[in-house]
Amino acid sequence: MDLTPKQSIPAAESTRFPDEVLERVLTLLKSPKDRNAVSLVCKDWYTADSWSRRHVFIGNCYSVSPEIVARRFPRIRSVTLKGKPRFSDFNLVPDNWGADVQSWLLVFASGSPFLEELRLKRMRVTDESLEFLALNFPNFRALSLLSCDGFSTSGLATVATHCKNLIELDIQENGIEDLSGEWLSCFPDNFSTLEVLNFSNLITDVNPGVLERLVSRCRSLKVLKLNRSSSLDCLHRLLTSAPQLTELGAGSFSQELTPQQHAELKHAFGFCKNLTVLSGFWDATALNLSAVYPACSGLSFLNLSYTALQSQELASLLPHCPCLRRLWVLDSVGDRGLEAVGANCPSLEEIRVFPTDPFDEDMLHTVTESGIVAVSQGCPKLHYILYFCRQMTNAAVATVVRNCPDFTHFRLCIMNPGQPDHTTNQPMDEAFGAVVKTCKKLKRLSISGLLTDLTFKYIGEYAKNLEALSVAFAGSSDLGMQYVMEGCSKLKKLEIRDCPFGNAALLSGLERYESMRSLWMSACNVTVDGCKALARQMPRLNVEVMKEEGSDDCKADKVYVYRTVAGPRRDAPPSVLTFSSL
Amino acid sequence: MSVPLEHDYIGDSSMEKTGDVSIITPQQKSTTKLVSSLSMNLKATELRLGLPGSESPERGDGSSAELCIGLPSSKSSVSRPKRGFSVAIHGGSGNWVFSPGAGGPDNNFSSPRNNPVAANSEQGQAPKDSGLPPQSSPATEKKKAQAAGSGAGPASKAQVVGWPPIRSFRKNTMASHPTPKNSDVVEGGDHNPNSGGSASSTSVCLYVKVSMDGAPYLRKVDLKTYGGYKDLSLALENMFSCFTIGQCGSHGVSGRDGVSESRLVDILHGSEYVLTYEDKDGDWMLVGDVPWKMFIDSCRRLRIMKSSEAIGLAPRAFEKCKSSN
Numbered sequence: 001m002d003l004t005p006k007q008s009i010p011a012a013e014s015t016r017f018p019d020e021v022l023e024r025v026l027t028l029l030k031s032p033k034d035r036n037a038v039s040l041v042c043k044d045w046y047t048a049d050s051w052s053r054r055h056v057f058i059g060n061c062y063s064v065s066p067e068i069v070a071r072r073f074p075r076i077r078s079v080t081l082k083g084k085p086r087f088s089d090f091n092l093v094p095d096n097w098g099a100d101v102q103s104w105l106l107v108f109a110s111g112s113p114f115l116e117e118l119r120l121k122r123m124r125v126t127d128e129s130l131e132f133l134a135l136n137f138p139n140f141r142a143l144s145l146l147s148c149d150g151f152s153t154s155g156l157a158t159v160a161t162h163c164k165n166l167i168e169l170d171i172q173e174n175g176i177e178d179l180s181g182e183w184l185s186c187f188p189d190n191f192s193t194l195e196v197l198n199f200s201n202l203i204t205d206v207n208p209g210v211l212e213r214l215v216s217r218c219r220s221l222k223v224l225k226l227n228r229s230s231s232l233d234c235l236h237r238l239l240t241s242a243p244q245l246t247e248l249g250a251g252s253f254s255q256e257l258t259p260q261q262h263a264e265l266k267h268a269f270g271f272c273k274n275l276t277v278l279s280g281f282w283d284a285t286a287l288n289l290s291a292v293y294p295a296c297s298g299l300s301f302l303n304l305s306y307t308a309l310q311s312q313e314l315a316s317l318l319p320h321c322p323c324l325r326r327l328w329v330l331d332s333v334g335d336r337g338l339e340a341v342g343a344n345c346p347s348l349e350e351i352r353v354f355p356t357d358p359f360d361e362d363m364l365h366t367v368t369e370s371g372i373v374a375v376s377q378g379c380p381k382l383h384y385i386l387y388f389c390r391q392m393t394n395a396a397v398a399t400v401v402r403n404c405p406d407f408t409h410f411r412l413c414i415m416n417p418g419q420p421d422h423t424t425n426q427p428m429d430e431a432f433g434a435v436v437k438t439c440k441k442l443k444r445l446s447i448s449g450l451l452t453d454l455t456f457k458y459i460g461e462y463a464k465n466l467e468a469l470s471v472a473f474a475g476s477s478d479l480g481m482q483y484v485m486e487g488c489s490k491l492k493k494l495e496i497r498d499c500p501f502g503n504a505a506l507l508s509g510l511e512r513y514e515s516m517r518s519l520w521m522s523a524c525n526v527t528v529d530g531c532k533a534l535a536r537q538m539p540r541l542n543v544e545v546m547k548e549e550g551s552d553d554c555k556a557d558k559v560y561v562y563r564t565v566a567g568p569r570r571d572a573p574p575s576v577l578t579f580s581s582l
Numbered sequence: 583m584s585v586p587l588e589h590d591y592i593g594d595s596s597m598e599k600t601g602d603v604s605i606i607t608p609q610q611k612s613t614t615k616l617v618s619s620l621s622m623n624l625k626a627t628e629l630r631l632g633l634p635g636s637e638s639p640e641r642g643d644g645s646s647a648e649l650c651i652g653l654p655s656s657k658s659s660v661s662r663p664k665r666g667f668s669v670a671i672h673g674g675s676g677n678w679v680f681s682p683g684a685g686g687p688d689n690n691f692s693s694p695r696n697n698p699v700a701a702n703s704e705q706g707q708a709p710k711d712s713g714l715p716p717q718s719s720p721a722t723e724k725k726k727a728q729a730a731g732s733g734a735g736p737a738s739k740a741q742v743v744g745w746p747p748i749r750s751f752r753k754n755t756m757a758s759h760p761t762p763k764n765s766d767v768v769e770g771g772d773h774n775p776n777s778g779g780s781a782s783s784t785s786v787c788l789y790v791k792v793s794m795d796g797a798p799y800l801r802k803v804d805l806k807t808y809g810g811y812k813d814l815s816l817a818l819e820n821m822f823s824c825f826t827i828g829q830c831g832s833h834g835v836s837g838r839d840g841v842s843e844s845r846l847v848d849i850l851h852g853s854e855y856v857l858t859y860e861d862k863d864g865d866w867m868l869v870g871d872v873p874w875k876m877f878i879d880s881c882r883r884l885r886i887m888k889s890s891e892a893i894g895l896a897p898r899a900f901e902k903c904k905s906s907n
Contacts, residue, residue, distance in 0.1 A: 090748070091750070254824055358748055
């Protein structure tokens, strides 16, 4: 077609979609990545995406300001926000660091008052914020707080009281001030919309009668996760009135049951044909666990990580769960228990083994390299592993990845820092070398044990799809980090602690940081000058240094670097220095 | 990319900079214009490089060009430190040592930081208590230090902060799993006044917390539902029998074999445990001395105490329990 400037415009117009059609089409795209890609096509598509976007995922709350988000997406209904660096879960980040949700709520209240869902991870949330949320967003339906802090059960009470259309209340592993279980009683008597209720990590008792009435009113309830102080009697009554549950978190499982009670409980579990996820089971006894068997035939995810089962108990339970795809256990099950996993769970895709007693070194080694090998032999579909152990060998890891080459998440924590292969006394370099060479789809890797720069050379050379890397007590020199920064082009998150990486290592990633979400370096050899140099050269990064009391002025004890379009943040506490090139 | 409007205040050309890099942090002794214009607001909200309460160190190293902005930190950010990190800052400064390697050939392995300060910081220890987040009060920390560790005292367990990487909730939950501990000390930093305060004043409930030494979690009982001391004692037996029985059994085994239901009764009356309560004045009293009605009015919480701890009370307890039942 002959396109003169005059003719090209009408031609372009005639092939344009009306906005409504384009928006309609775009709503079919759910994934944020797809949406982001769409918005880059052209101005029209950018605008259409902005108007039709309903869900926003913000991986680092400081990478953008609430004003920018509200301006760009005027009609969002659902927001997922992540705040503090992941190492705040392990107390490496000061409590008053920031990531307060209040500033976001204020902006949304004026710009997007039809907000329905809020999912927060590692944010600071105060009771005032919860009250503000409950009172200012009339359509609010779903609240999920994971690993947040700053609020108490009073805040939950205001949510229960005022959110008339609440569908989801999911409170997990938060630094919550648990004053009482009264909040549950704050749901109005005619309230019946709840579909998800998770209060498993709260300590205080809730009123069982209130809970039972609530559950029987909420006919759409699918997910119910009780806390530890919920008794088996209560559980029995709940199961009887809510057989439609798909996910159940039992409470305490230690109560002594008469044979009659046991039979009744087993009977109640038998009614729950739709259960796919089971968790909780604090202090479970083997006998009580057997009451659960009738519900296990369709189970895909079993979380036993809060009860220290022995190997035999696990071995008795697993044959009842033929469809199991995800299993979380404590290392009390031992290598024998893991052998039972390998023998009974051919469909297993994910296993996480947590330590029962991480700080007691006098404990017998409960899971070793044999356990993980046994699982890999029986479960070829395994692609996610989190394994806490006290000893490991290079050969075992190589065997594991040979058996299961499809790993996407490989997180190995040898709990003693800097521990070598216990049979050869060699560093664990070859283990992780095997992992990255064999597992082409690897996206997330956590390394541990005695590791030299060679490990990082392997990672940089082979782990081309790696997105998240977690490093502790490893490496010999700046080269280590340089290998990774140069080789891992898809890296998004890098967290490093206690490694001999200095300014040269930090600056080797200059080209990389703007395409990453964040970098964390603590207890390394980086200095304040190095951070300043980084900030000077990369204006669109925030370079934050957390100083510890008593450390040298020039040392950068903890460094947190992240890309941002919002500039340096203004809510940092005095112990956090923000370097910014202006 | 143009600098967003929000940053105009930083872009003030009167600011001096050190090599194009400014530190966005307030600094006590800065003499920049912006500071002086805001100084009227700054005194109370003065932010310094030092930690809250400490004096800012003299910075005579030529970095006087730092920008000082009088931004008050938000009120909510310092209200309730949940993880007690401030304790580590003031106390242990977060320094750590490695625990001695088990089997590693290089026992001198140390991190590049090389800070050989024994870390008794809160984060490094296993807070072996019943599941509340670590508290920040030094008193609580001390008590926890005494309670922590099954066998080894905290001084002998120098641990690395934040390692192994396990979330606080999991640490707390598992710590309270098999190990008997003093569950009393884990009350929240803001003590929650009990009994009448926990229930609404218009309800007929009178919930008080009941703790038992060695039990991983507390229970709550409604005192109004009991007719007298006997009912209360029976109810408490039922509630707490699993813990005492558990202590008799080995870890992981229910230990029910051969143990009767009345074990707790024997224990209560057999001078292993004593039932005490805290009254309105905050004093710990033996249960059973006063008329039931008076007891309910003044009882704020109950504690099933090991008689070895109830020094001086124990012999009387034995007699009292016998006589009041």
